[in-house]
Amino acid sequence: MEGSTRTVAGQSHRLGSGGQIDRNAPLNFTFDGKTMTGFAGDTLASALVANGVRLVGRSFKYHRPRGILTAGPEEPNALVELRTGARREANTRATTAELYDGLVAQSQNRWPSLRNDLMSVNSLFSPIFVAGFYYKTFMWPAKFWEALYEPAIRRAAGLGKTAGIADPDHYDKAWAHCDVLVVGGGATGLAAALAAGRAGARVIICDDDSRLGGRLLSDGGEIDGIDALDWLQGAIAELSSLPNVRIMTRTAVFGVYDGGDFGVLERVNDHLPQPPEHQVRQRLWRISAKRSIVGAGAIERPIVFPGNDRPAVMMASAVRTYVNRFAALPGKRIALFVNNDDGWSTVDAIRRAGAEVAAVIDPRGKAAVGDYSGVRVVQGVVSDVGGGVDGVSSVTVNGAGGIQKIEADCLAMSGGWNPNLALSCFHRGKPAWRDDIAAFVPANAPTGMTMAGAANGDLSLGACLRTGHAAGAMAAAEAGAKGKAGNAAKASDEAFAIKPLWHVQVKGKAFVDFQHDVTASDVQLAQREGFESVEHLKRYTTLGMATDQGKTSNVTGLAIMADAVGRSIADTGTTVYRPPYAPVAIGALAGHNRDENFHATRLTPSHHWAAERGAVFVDTGLWKRAQWFPLPGETDWLQSVTREVLAVRNGVGFCDVSTLGKVDVRGADAGTFLDRVYINAFASLAVGKARYGLMLREDGIVMDDGTTSRLAEDHYLMTTTTAKAGPVMQHLEFCRQVLWPELDVQLSSATDQWAQFSIAGPRTRDLLQALVDPSEDMSNEGFPFMGVRTVKLRGGMDARLFRISFSGEMAFEIAVPARYGGAMARNLMIAGEPFGVTPYGTEALGVMRIEKGHVAGPELNGTTTAGDLGLGKMASKKKDFIGRVLSQREALTAPDRQVVVGIRPLDKARRLRSGAHIIPKGGIPGPETDQGYVTSVCFSPTQNQWLGLGLVSHGAERHGEIVKAHDPLRNETYDVELCSPVFYDPEGVRQRA
Amino acid sequence: MPDFLWNSQSPLEKAVIAGRHGAGKGTPGVSLSHVGDIALVQVMARRGRNADVAKAAKKLFGTETPAMLKVANGKSATLIWSGPDQFLAFSQQPRSAPSLEQMEEAFAGTASLSNQSDGRCLIRISGPSANDALAKLTSLDLHDSVFPVGAAATTSIDHTAVNFWREADDAGANPAYAMLVFTSFADTLWHLIVDSSLEYGVEVAAIGAGH
Amino acid sequence: MRIACPFCGARDSGEFTYLGDASPKRPAAPLDGGAAVEEQFYDYVYLRDNVAGFTREYWYHGGGCRSWLIAERSTTTHEFKSVAAAPGAGAAKTAQAGER
């Protein structure tokens, strides 16, 4: 590949040949409104480089002009707002954004323009705006913080602007499984995947990049005696041909979780303007792997010296990437500042591209190996970089021969390589220091993970191929694969000699963390103030807390701290590594579960029927339940609900109650079992009878209530509240399997099996008479209160009929298999037609239970005892049951507990509201006078006023007392009377009629 | 007296829209179907009565109770392992399957039965991309080596428990699966399954049709 | 995280719910137990060793086979050493109450 400085029309810095771009596919894009052209295969960054753009962004704090530093996900500077409208995304790294036709990017964190950013005055105050300055000021006057200082700081901080409107794209999530997960598709990862794949293991190989190859794409070289890029084609072809290998590009492994689970993000369609129809933008994978191999490469690190943040100061490896992979020239006269041999290899790339090498500045003098004749070499360091917002014009060098200025339009730097070991540390393993490469290397990787290649500190291509292959073969074998892994590919082990150089100690702003504007002197200041722990250093200066998570800056920063404290770097240690390896869109983590799909929806058997009747639905847990059924002309919910209640009280109505939990409790010991879980007796319940039951938690607090029927000697049907169906089932299984394994009981949820309707009102029997087979005796004697049995219905249907009442009326519950739920609703309408039958919803149900003084969710709130609910007498004294012992504790039986009472406003026109508190008449509201609160309210059509239930201290003894309902939230205080909670038919005559 | 009709109704009555949905033309990536009116009984052995249950099952269905994580194909019903010492007896032709009463008699004293014919809803999914669509729904590893024809699992889809098993491959030699989902969740899960399949193109069979 | 249900095999943790330490045993509760029994129940319900390291704990495979399980798991690494069925899972006959 012989490049040349001959450029492509309009792309001032595009080489005339070479690179892995498709010159036949030109793509237009705009940056800050200016239209430019790149090629398929470009990233936004490479296209900007090709177009000679240097100034790309502004830094976080000082708003300093910044260019492109790297060519990968570690990029701290070149962040843009990508796309427009609802798809605008902030902080997108130009170095990883693939170019597509019509791409629109804006620079960010500047005003009014990138070139003239007024916020760059912050730079003038930089003597004051040092690390942690804000902790020392803005304290007075106290009120000014929220009003003035903080808003100003917030506006200046932040980076890009997000769209602020709903993300229009779709996301989903998926699972995948494999024997061996290979992270990274560079030389190491390819070698590993080939070995494991050949051995027959199920392999998934993921690479963040759009293409496999890693640094091979940038650095080329020779493998197995052929050009590395040709070898790469062969390797990809072989992997693609193996049915047990799955290749996933544009896919980043971002997290390592317990037991071999990996968090993985596939950017399915980010390389397109928008996802094609029916496709997602990104997909979250959870990959479950028996073994993993991480060949994530290494990240080149900058050197800290004044001016190192000027646009067109670039990592040496990035210069190679732009030149070799993208045929884009970061500069035409490029100087190098390096302290290791790998940096020197950039010289070849520059020369082959036909550009000029201004000089190589290396504190060591010459490279240890390699032929660099004809290159100007200066033994020394760079102490300043000349230029402006548009980049470099010169570099100042402090060398053996004194200070000199060298003209250059780009400075390539290399301070060495940090193995990309984040994934090995996500289980809180700490890396170890290796002197020979002056870098941290993985130690204590999570179980099942092998680090290999550059990510493990084996930097040479030969070593990458060897260690990758060995890791692949071993992982496959450990995962149980029996095949042969074949031979490792071979390449030379180029020397890697380095002399650590972290910081050029001369005057001037020398940046450690580019994005967050953390300088070497900030690190030193933190040390002086006692923020010596690297974790304190991080939090005090914000070093490493930017979008790049310090991929280029952390190690350098702590080396400077080590120096300031006089400790070794190894002793100084690293900060904690945390997922994600690269930032992940929240949309992808949510996947399909947003908007109406946030949670599943459960429908009752009569749902569609109710919907056809125009029911208004309410969410109860996951269920949609009919709340009321408005009739034409009704404008207010209360109107509808009141009508429904009166229809029941005076005639007959029905309501779908299928949502109640139903549990088949079967087995020889079913009765004994229920005796232990309920506070009252069930073994003694006669077959064909139902009984109300109350169960406690072991701490003596009420857990749930419901009616349980005995259908056969060894068969009970328990009902639970809608909300607690799941938890109660779990609890019962615990009792069965853990507490009393000796009992012969089997449990099965029958909730969804039955469509169950409550039919209530004085005309209930009339309705039923019309529905049931004439042979059924429906008289009070033939079907007494709390009786249960299967009856024949007209038209050939069996139903379970329970004579139970929640409303206080003469009532039954009727159950048929769920598939007949719709038919049942229709037939109830037909059977009840002569009696004015009225379907009612949960609201009317609630009104009637309050009128009747039945407790429900608001009273069963997890802090009330049976006694509090007025149900203490139900507790059997003859048996043990769950919660019995602890329910007797002193504070749970104290006389001043808040217990259920009825509450009615003295002014009959007054609306009572839930959540109002009860204070004694004449009492001044305060913690001492706060005696309880209103739990449930309704407008009672039978009493023709609002009334409610409450939990009030000493409530049972205070019926008749006038107290105050105090509701400051709604600016109301009014007199109410405490009374019996049973407002309607206290003798219970109606339900037994 | 009025006439009472007892039409049965599928929980997917509204959800199933027969025809082709989503991407592409040609062979659909995913085929979906649902049949209603199934017979399904949960059979749970009584304490210490496992062997008797197996015997009774053999007599009634002509097959042993299913091994752990397997399906057993009996004469008139498929027995689907659903947990330790329990299984589901499933039949798509309720009329030719033993009635609940016959089952109660056969298992009297040895197993507790719970009729779930209306508690669960049957959904089938197959096709060249069925595994891709299912990868979005289930955390099970459906690789042939792990989940071959006849494998069964009780697992969760969208936080909801389902009984899931692999049936014989479809006519195109693509994998085919069946699942029983809770009736009240059927509508929501159906939509989720369709959504997950759209990118592959999905053919939805009319209710009752399909395999 | 995957949990190896002894019946279902390794399953996603989302199918399971957690209860807590499996060492406390529900005390016998004679009806006239008085303060001593109350003290035992207080201990059973409230007091925990809460160790850092391996513990035995209850998990419920509610999103799968509905078995209660007893797992040995490390609270420092989340590694599962073993997962066993609760004594009453399935229909296996356990002779004695509380034999576990």
Place this chain on the structure above:
Amino acid sequence: MKYSIFSLARAALSSHKNWGRAWRDPTPKKQYDVVIIGGGGHGLATAYFLAKEYGIRNVAVLEKGWIGSGNAGRNTTIIRSNYMLPGNTGFYEMSMKLWERMEQDLNYNTMVSQRGIINLYHSDAQRDAFARRGNTMRINGIDAELLDAVEIRKILPFLNYDNARFPIMGGLMQRRGGTARHDAVVWGYARAADQLGVDIIQNCEVTGFQRSNGRITGVETTRGTIGAGKVGMAVAGSTSRVAAMADLRLPIESQVLQAFVTEAIKPLIPGVVTFGAGHFYVSQSDKGGLVFGGDLDGYNSYAQRGNMPVMEDVCEGGMAIMPMIGRVRLLRQWGGIMDMSMDGTPIIDKTPVDGLYLNAGWCYGGFKATPASGLVFAHLLARDEPHEEAKRFRLDRFRRGAMIDEKGQGAQPNLH
């Protein structure tokens, strides 16, 4: 040196060379009147108040790592006093009042930002529960407002009002709620305590207790034995482990709570918002990151890191109410170890071991308590009797049945 804009400007002239340590790095003495174990917010605040309010200055705070390395350094920084049960209400409001003057008290900008907290409700039942809570607050002199959907929409126009699975019907707002800069709270208390003579000793792990005649006389540490008249534990997630060294079993389990931060973006979310029908709450840091969290991971853990399911669950909650954050990227995920008590409420009391005092059970809510916790614990250590506002936080409440269970979940810590 006193901190102010003037001292900053002066320091700038000498390139900030003259700033000294924010707190000293002393060698531990042989004996202290009081040793506090745990250099989190609570431990440091306790030391500060011991010195400031109770005149006890021969105090050491022992921290096994760096101060703030526990939950103080990893929480979502929400401060509020919207509790509803007696015991909590007064205590957290006292704390809120201390927050309101913290910066001036400490001469440290802890960035207490009262931008308001809104708890959304999605059903009538939830509204009623919030009404009960809000009225309790008002009766106790705490600000609270019950807002309907229209009012919420004015403040939070970006929420999902149109196609939410659980419609947003309104919210309970406490305008005085908000956030504070968590690390600064630690550093501010450390610096202020240090200036009053307290020794802050980092990298000093307590490994055992010294006892004589049943009474605690000192602690064994990785930096030697240190004598103490009294020892106060404020070790949050490590409570059971440290208590075990004194043979104590407590009504506490340790669980992981995760938190998340996104890349920094320009101001988007005004205050704190919590979702009432899923697990999600969020605020935006001054730096621009959305700081958010949700439910516990749900099992006992000391791993100080979380797993994926909760991260997904939380992001689902976020997308459910704010679909505009779909393209905002999650930057970092971490976890802290919560000392979950059996009723979700703290315990501040003497222990059955003479000379050993307990401050624990803060669950995921103890950051907001930091100043009050320090004050009442200092009171207990100094006076040997509970502070008026902490009387109900005693250990024997479980024995007596006097739980303070705001969520009504009973003795199951992972549900609180």
